[in-house]
Amino acid sequence: MAAICARGLVVEYRTPTGVLRAVDGVDLAIGRGEVYALLGENGAGKTSTVEVLEGHRRRVAGEVSVLGHDPAVGGAAGRVLRDRIGIVLQSSGVESELRVAEAVSLYGSVYRSPRSVDDVLDLVDLAGSANARIDTLSGGQRRRLDMALGIVGRPEVLFLDEPTTGFDPSARRRAWDLVRTLCSDGTTVLLTTHYLDEAEHLADRIGVMSRGRIVLEGTPDDIRSRGSHGRVVVRLDGPDTHVVVEAVSGLHDGVEVVGSHHVFSSMSIADLVAALVQAAGRHGVTVDDWEISAPSLEDAFIDLISDDHSGSGHG
Numbered sequence: 397m398a399a400i401c402a403r404g405l406v407v408e409y410r411t412p413t414g415v416l417r418a419v420d421g422v423d424l425a426i427g428r429g430e431v432y433a434l435l436g437e438n439g440a441g442k443t444s445t446v447e448v449l450e451g452h453r454r455r456v457a458g459e460v461s462v463l464g465h466d467p468a469v470g471g472a473a474g475r476v477l478r479d480r481i482g483i484v485l486q487s488s489g490v491e492s493e494l495r496v497a498e499a500v501s502l503y504g505s506v507y508r509s510p511r512s513v514d515d516v517l518d519l520v521d522l523a524g525s526a527n528a529r530i531d532t533l534s535g536g537q538r539r540r541l542d543m544a545l546g547i548v549g550r551p552e553v554l555f556l557d558e559p560t561t562g563f564d565p566s567a568r569r570r571a572w573d574l575v576r577t578l579c580s581d582g583t584t585v586l587l588t589t590h591y592l593d594e595a596e597h598l599a600d601r602i603g604v605m606s607r608g609r610i611v612l613e614g615t616p617d618d619i620r621s622r623g624s625h626g627r628v629v630v631r632l633d634g635p636d637t638h639v640v641v642e643a644v645s646g647l648h649d650g651v652e653v654v655g656s657h658h659v660f661s662s663m664s665i666a667d668l669v670a671a672l673v674q675a676a677g678r679h680g681v682t683v684d685d686w687e688i689s690a691p692s693l694e695d696a697f698i699d700l701i702s703d704d705h706s707g708s709g710h711g
């Protein structure tokens with residue numbers, strides 16, 4: 397059974413000008429132990445989706461289950477579910493007069509079998525700040541405390557809403573390491589992010605969200621290969637250059653000659669490069685000045701979002 401399931405999820409907000417449909421028919425099936433990233437621009441509907449799964453927001457339509465429970469159901473069943481999930485909100489409201497260890501202990505006390513405060517602080521690299529007041533922490537330390545409060549209950553499912561927004565690059569790396577550590581013991585993680593590299597580094601699968609919908613879903617490799625072309629820029633030297641170019645004609649979808657270089661555009665760069673090297677070897681052509689640029693997830697993402705925005709719209 398999937399750890400997290402949603403079918404036809406719809407979330408709406410009443411606004412002064414009418415009703416805003418923030419989530420417009422989202423389907424999700426996230427397996428146990430899977431790390432899934434909802435990737436999208438601000439306003440795409442990521443937080444609204446996650447809040448429903450956490451049991452923090454009402455849905456207008458759709459079926460949802462987390463560890464087999466409907467998160468909208470309160471009472472005893474709701475408490476059973478809350479004991480098994482951890483939440484790191486996009487912006488937390490931790491009491492700032494508390495000390496770090498006190499806050500972790502307090503949050504842990506609502507769970508049936510919490511991790512020890514020391515273990516948690518070690519995991520998030522805050523052991524040295526155990527006695528610091530929360531209002532003296534730096535932004536990055538605050539966010540690691542948020543993470544600590546999310547994992548203190550030993551959750552089976554962890555929700556991380558924009559876990560590294562505002563981090564400097566080294567703090568982001570450390571946060572990624574922490575997420576990976578947590579995942580290695582089988583925790584299911586649903587994270588949201590607008591950082592492409594974050595999704596690429598952490599997630600087993602990515603759902604690209606745009607205007608309330610998941611417009612593409614797949615592994616980072618799947619998504620990168622969708623619709624984006626890599627480039628191979630190469631200088632070929634020798635009498636039979638044209639023969640080499642002809643030999644690879646089936647492996648690219650465009651070649652330009654720019655000065656002394658050939659610029660190939662291709663969806664399958666590895667195959668193209670291999671064929672170029674082979675053909676050059678056969679025909680006594682030397683190959684130098686390689687420059688290979690694989691399509692980044694960012695390219696794929698931008699293509700997708702712009703396709704979606706220029707399409708027939710939704711609603």
Ligand SMILES: Nc1ncnc2c1ncn2[C@@H]1O[C@H](COP(=O)(O)OP(=O)(O)O)[C@@H](O)[C@H]1O
Nearest residue numbers: 409416418436437438439440441442443444445
């Ligand atoms: N409480 C709210 N009231 C009205 N509109 C909201 C509220 N929360 C979010 N929205 C709107 O819903 C849309 C989706 O927001 P959100 O789920 O926060 O997206 P994301 O997390 O991807 O940035 C946005 O247009 C946002 O302005």
Ligand SMILES: [Mg+2]
Nearest residue numbers: 442443444486
């Ligand atoms: Mg958000």
